[in-house]
Amino acid sequence: MSEDSNPAATPTPCQDIQGDGRWMSLHNRFVSDSKGKEPDVLFVGDSLVQLLHEFEVWRKLFSPLHALNFGVGGDATQHVLWRLTNGELDYISPKVVVLWVGTNNHGNTPEQICGGIMAIINVIHQKLPHAHTLVLGLLPRGKSPNPLRERNASVNALVQAEVASLSHVSYLDMDPGFIHSDGSIAHQDMYDYLHLTPQAYQRVCEPLHKRIKSLLDKHAP
């Protein structure tokens, strides 16, 4: 799918409809923050990445890995693509980039969302030819079964297939089993049926931490 026909793969900044310019402020802060840092790991994506930074799990598991967090709430693939194309990768050389985005791509098909994720992976590879990208699977959402769960599952299947043949990318399923036998997601895991509670972050981050560590070990000379 070419970039021209896929809005999810066309770098697009977020429009400031609210009037306080916060999205651009955040982007500018990430660019300037990156100028003096030497992270080994960069996390980039939407609110699931951003909020991760606000809980204890970040300090315990990811700070020690020298990680930076460039998550922005509400971002869809085209927003992350714009940010990475416009400075957020220009001053750093992380060994691993953790990418978690796609759940906010409302109105896009799974194929378009996968195309957006692949476009991001390509930009990362162009700018950081020696980095490994770890793509995280989209989580289920909503209290009960709904079309977005199916959409996210389809995206995951498509992405998994696309990256299978790429040596500089790997995929990690992030769902430890949030959906109960009755099809429901508990608010103890997702307080608004989308965002993770601190205890749910603990659960999903253990395997993530392990995988990042093994990637860093492989990267070492």
Add this chain to the structure above:
Amino acid sequence: MNPAAQPLPVQDVQGDARWISQHERFVQECKDAEPDVLFIGDSMIQLMQQHEVWRDLFSPLHALNFGLAGDTTCNVLWRIQNGELQNIQPKVVVLWVGTNNHQHTAEQVSGGVTAITQILISQLPRAKIIVLVLPHTHTQTRTCTLTHTHTLTHTHTHAHSHTLTHAHTHTLTCTHTHSHAHTHALRLSVCCSQGLLPRGEHQNPLREKNAEVNELLRSLVPQLGPAQFLDVSAEFVQSDGSISKHDMFDFLHLTAAGYQTLSKPLHDLLLQTLEETTAAK
């Protein structure tokens, strides 16, 4: 008719019905719980429950959290009129909403907040209401004892701020005719407290609008009866007018540290208010 005071549910445009699911959960919680304190509002309230400060300071007060990210005054109005106040008799309600009312003017937003407060008071006649307000513009705290009075009559066509310096003593009563609320900094006097937290990296129109909301609510809220206005905003704005990322990670939402800063005075006020309601019995 004030559009910010019209009850409205959130439409499910995304497709996973999360708003109504959360509302239904809150209605169910009303059936099971006996809270002494009810927190209600937008993401500023909702996120508080995910931090340790909730477990440390507010759970022990038997508090319920009915915060819903993205909510405007219209949405909170709808929720409290559709089950979220049923079967509960909290002694205190903490209300924090208004920053998401992007389509509305400052007067409309403050009208929405007062409408919610009035309903809370009528549905929960024994409760006290604490209104937290919105991220605003002023970087100086304007404190004072009233040292003079002066009558001002203004006609304004748009919001503005101005500084008045008075050389002599007199009483300040303000009479205004204006189409928009305005804020003014009086160097010598006038007691003002600000409520809503600042938003955005630097000065911007939303901060100014929220400051106007605060100005209106500061005088309107206490007039409603058992309600008061809590201002902690001064703690968040640095001397250059910016907000630290250590307090607000995205120039709007509070970090764990930001919630700690907010929660101390709020918790103190809650303890005091709860004591008063117990003593009054």
